[in-house]
Amino acid sequence: xxxxxxxxxxxxxxxxxxxxxxxxxxxxxxxxxxxxxxxxxxxxxxxxxxxxxxxxxxxxxxxxxxxxxxxxxxxxxxxxxxxxxxxxxxxxxxxxxxxxxxxxxxxxxxxxxxxxxxxxxxxxxxxxxxxxxxxxxxxxxxxxxxxxxxxxxxxxxxxxxxxxxxxxxxxxxxxxxxxxxxxxxxxxxxxxxxxxxxxxxxxxxxxxxxxxxxxxxxxxxxxxxxxxxxxxxxxxxxxxxxxxxxxxxxxxxxxxxxxxxxxxxxxxxxxxxxxxxxxxxxxxxxxxxxxxxxxxxxxxxxxxxxxxxxxxxxxxxxxxxxxx
Numbered sequence: 001x002x003x004x005x006x007x008x009x010x011x012x013x014x015x016x017x018x019x020x021x022x023x024x025x026x027x028x029x030x031x032x033x034x035x036x037x038x039x040x041x042x043x044x045x046x047x048x049x050x051x052x053x054x055x056x057x058x059x060x061x062x063x064x065x066x067x068x069x070x071x072x073x074x075x076x077x078x079x080x081x082x083x084x085x086x087x088x089x090x091x092x093x094x095x096x097x098x099x100x101x102x103x104x105x106x107x108x109x110x111x112x113x114x115x116x117x118x119x120x121x122x123x124x125x126x127x128x129x130x131x132x133x134x135x136x137x138x139x140x141x142x143x144x145x146x147x148x149x150x151x152x153x154x155x156x157x158x159x160x161x162x163x164x165x166x167x168x169x170x171x172x173x174x175x176x177x178x179x180x181x182x183x184x185x186x187x188x189x190x191x192x193x194x195x196x197x198x199x200x201x202x203x204x205x206x207x208x209x210x211x212x213x214x215x216x217x218x219x220x221x222x223x224x225x226x227x228x229x230x231x232x233x234x235x236x237x238x239x240x241x242x243x244x245x246x247x248x249x250x251x252x253x254x255x256x257x258x259x260x261x262x263x264x265x266x267x268x269x270x271x272x273x274x275x276x277x278x279x280x281x282x283x284x285x286x287x288x289x290x291x292x293x294x295x296x297x298x299x300x301x302x303x304x305x306x307x308x309x310x311x312x313x314x315x316x317x318x319x320x321x322x323x324x
Contacts, residue, residue, distance in 0.1 A: 017054035020044065025058055057322065109156055113140035117157070120270045122249065127152070130164035131171065136190070136248055137269035157269065158190035160201075160246040178228055179208045187220075188246035191230075193261035193283065199225040199245040209233075227258070253291045253299070260285045263303050264321065271296040273317035282309055282323055 024044060028037050045055050110116065115125045115135060123135045127143055129150055135141065139157025143150075150166070152159075154175040163171045165184025173180045173189050178196045180189060185203020190196070198207060198220060205220045212233045220226060223242040228235050238256050247254045248266070255263045261283030268275035270293045277283040285307050291299040300311045300321065310324045 017050060018058060021051075021054045021058040024055075109140050112142055113155055114142040116140035119272050129166065129169075129171075132162040134160040134162075134246070134249060136160075139269070154189055154191060156191070158188070158192070158246075158248065158266070160186070160188050160249060162186045163203075176230060177210055178212075181206045181208070186245075190266065192265035193259060193263075194230045195227050195259060195262040196230060197225065197227040197258075197262075199240070201242050201245045209235075225256075227262075247290075248293065251293045253293060254289075255291070255303075256288050257286050258288075259283060260287050260303060260307065260309075263287055263291070264300060267291060267293065267296050267299045267303065268319075271300070271319060273315070273319060275300065275319045275321065278320055278322040282307060282321070 021044075024037075024041050028034075028041055032038075041055075045052050115123065115133070117123045117135045117137055117139050120137050121135075122137065125133045125135065125141075127133060127150075128145055131150070133141060133152070136158035139159060140155040141152055141159055142155060143152045145151070148169065150169055150171040152161070152171075152173050154173060159173075161171075161173055161182075163182050163184050163186065167183055171182050171184075173182075173187075175189060175191045175196050178198075180187065180198055182203060182205050185205060186201035187203070187205050188197070188199040188201070196209075198205060200220045200222050202222045207214075207218045207220060207226060209228050212228050213235045218226065223239045223245075224237070225240060225245070226235060226237050236257065240254070240256065244254050253263065253266050261277060261280075264275060264277060264283070282304070287303055287306065289302065291302055293299060297311060297313055297319070300319070304311055304321055308324050309321055311319060311321050313319045
């Protein structure tokens with residue numbers, strides 16, 4: 001179950017070391033072939049474990065933010081002080097936004113969606129055929145109904161479908177290039193952290209996923225779940241109590257050997273702002289458990305803690321997850 005760890009406040013000494021490490025990494029970035037700069041960095045890191053820890057932390061954020069760190073630093077020149085919190089917000093925040101690309105993506109989703117939700121919002125929608133769709137937070141769908149076919153595209157997030165039965169007019173739910181086809185059933189469909197997942201509450205769902213590691217289409221029954229990695233096309237399968245399908249509707253996330261990145265992305269839909277995993281290797285690890293969505297930061301800590309990770313809520317708009 002999700003734990004209740006408390007956030008540890010940064011001490012002035014940690015802030016000071018962070019600032020020193022940031023100065024060094026920017027200096028090294030400006031002239032990476034300079035032997036004096038490299039020697040200075042090596043000597044500074046060798047002063048002790050706390051220096052090495054500060055360097056590792058800045059290196060994580062620098063790897064995520066790239067040149068934005070340098071741009072932010074230059075923009076702050078001439079000011080009385082640059083706080084650690086301000087630098088992280090400026091660097092990591094701008095990196096996540098990608099110079100406005102993220103805002104553009106959100107606007108694109110909004111322009112495409114027929115129905116959508118915001119952070120921590122659940123919404124129930126009844127489609128023209130009577131099918132009821134429960135949207136999870138930060139989710140969006142659009143529907144395309146014709147006399148021959150009922151089709152809904154999950155543009156973002158997660159949705160639970162309670163499909164009205166119609167033997168002559170199949171219902172299709174599509175996310176990326178994964179298609180779930182049913183006649184009348186209830187199932188969960190989600191896309192988080194580069195993984196598409198399907199879980200069946202009752203009835204039958206046929207899954208078609210070109211290039212996935214499946215022997216043709218695959219049929220899922222009540223309690224079956226299947227997930228497809230969008231990058232590798234690897235497929236994971238399993239079974240659980242049908243009552244646990246779409247448990248997010250009841251304020252819980254149930255993970256069964258899923259990647260940290262996928263579980264974090266799912267929980268992050270209940271956390272304001274952006275949640276960023278600074279180390280891709282950490283995101284690729286696997287986790288099982290039940291996580292309470294009433295306290296999303298505590299749930300994130302419960303996911304990361306077994307792998308030695310750390311959750312830092314930088315501001316109301318940014319949460320960073322990195323190795324300790």
